[in-house]
Every structure is written in structure tokens, then in C-alpha cells.
Amino acid sequence: MRKFVIMGVQGSGKGTQSELLCADLDLVHIAVGDIFRWNVQNHTKLGAQVRRTMSAGDLVGDDLVEAVVRERLDRHDWNYGFVVDGFPRNGRQAEFFMESYDIDAVIHLELPEDEVRRRVLSRRLCPNCGMDYNLIADRPEVEGRCDICGHELVTRADDTPEALEARLRDYHEKTKPVLDLFGRKEVVHNIDARPTVDEVQQAIRETLSLPPYKPAG
Ligand SMILES: [Zn+2]
Numbered sequence: 001m002r003k004f005v006i007m008g009v010q011g012s013g014k015g016t017q018s019e020l021l022c023a024d025l026d027l028v029h030i031a032v033g034d035i036f037r038w039n040v041q042n043h044t045k046l047g048a049q050v051r052r053t054m055s056a057g058d059l060v061g062d063d064l065v066e067a068v069v070r071e072r073l074d075r076h077d078w079n080y081g082f083v084v085d086g087f088p089r090n091g092r093q094a095e096f097f098m099e100s101y102d103i104d105a106v107i108h109l110e111l112p113e114d115e116v117r118r119r120v121l122s123r124r125l126c127p128n129c130g131m132d133y134n135l136i137a138d139r140p141e142v143e144g145r146c147d148i149c150g151h152e153l154v155t156r157a158d159d160t161p162e163a164l165e166a167r168l169r170d171y172h173e174k175t176k177p178v179l180d181l182f183g184r185k186e187v188v189h190n191i192d193a194r195p196t197v198d199e200v201q202q203a204i205r206e207t208l209s210l211p212p213y214k215p216a217g
Helices: 013-027 032-041 045-055 063-073 092-100 113-121 161-184 199-208
Strands: 002-008 028-033 081-085 105-112 123-125 132-134 188-193
Touching: 002 013, 002 188, 013 032, 013 081, 013 105, 013 199, 028 032, 028 063, 032 063, 045 063, 063 092, 081 188, 092 105, 092 161, 105 199, 113 123, 113 161, 161 188, 188 199
Parallel strands: 002 081, 002 105, 028 081, 105 188
Antiparallel strands: 123 132
């Protein structure tokens, strides 16, 4: 049984790294953001609650996040373990989590802030078909146009420098107590998130003494 928490600032590749780890090791990826999105799309009671919160301009509260993660873990469909992504969000949740689930390791993806800015501010979206682009790693063939449908690409409403600064501040404020707490239990592994996706995945495996990663293709 392997029980991991993955932490990292926006743009650090948390989701991608979790997926790679889970696919190979039969772990369940518990991504708080995905659970919320699924509930909103499927019009569940929880989805309605999330939608109400967000349309009031508020962030989804820590309590709601905690309830979602608890409910998800209580399903016990994780025979070989899990990677939790997007939780815990504060020291109290981290404490509860440590006590209840006996976490093996916290994978902390580190990315300098100038690199976060570079990555996040280069994201583009096709408002017509939903295709994501990145002007650094995933450029469209014709500048500013969607490869699939030809529509003009836009920047996400919350990918402005100001909104990003606010998110970064919020992240550091909330993450620091969590990392401090996990750090005291000596389970935090800091990983440099600057190299390529494959290299970062390999580094995670080496640090955690997991079977080596074999990139597809
Ligand atoms: Zn498109």
C-alpha cells in the first residue's frame, strides 16, 4: 500500500506527475479539482454547493474540500494506494490526514516563481472547442489560432498577472504550515520541477525508491 500526497504550485505539473505515477503503480489519483468539476458537470448536490460558492465569488471552503476528500477515501477502492492532489490546505487538515491515513510520503514539486509565471502566463485556450495550448511547450501551428477548429485563442480569465500573484500568495500562505507539519514527520521529498516531465517523474521514483519509469513510445 502506497499513500502519497503531492503538492506544488500551479504550473508545477502536479496533475501530470500524479497521473504518470498512478497509471504505472495502480494507484488512485484523488484530485480535488477534478472531483469538484465532475460534481458540477453531473449536477450532484455537492456540485450545486460548489457552483453556489463560486458564483458568489468565493473560493470553495476548506471544510467542503475536507468533506470531499474524506468521502472519496472512505470508498476504499484504492487497493494499492493513492496520490492525493489538492489537499490538505491547512495545518489542521494536514494533522487530521497524517493521523487518519498514515501517509508514506509528501512529494513537493518545487518551481521558482519566475518559471511559474512564464508557464502559467503562456497558457491559451480555444473558447470554441476547449483545446488547451501553451506558447512554450504546445504552440498552435498558426499563431493565435486553434489547430482543430481555427477559432481565435484566448487567455483564461484568471490567468492574468494580477490573478496569478494573488493565487501564488494564497498558495504560499496555506502551503507553508502544511509543509512544516509534514516536514516535522520527515516525509517531505522536495523535487525540482524545472526539468522535462519524464525527468521529473524519474526523480520522483528514485527519491521514493519506486520502480523506474519507462516513458511511453
Ligand atoms: Zn478550437
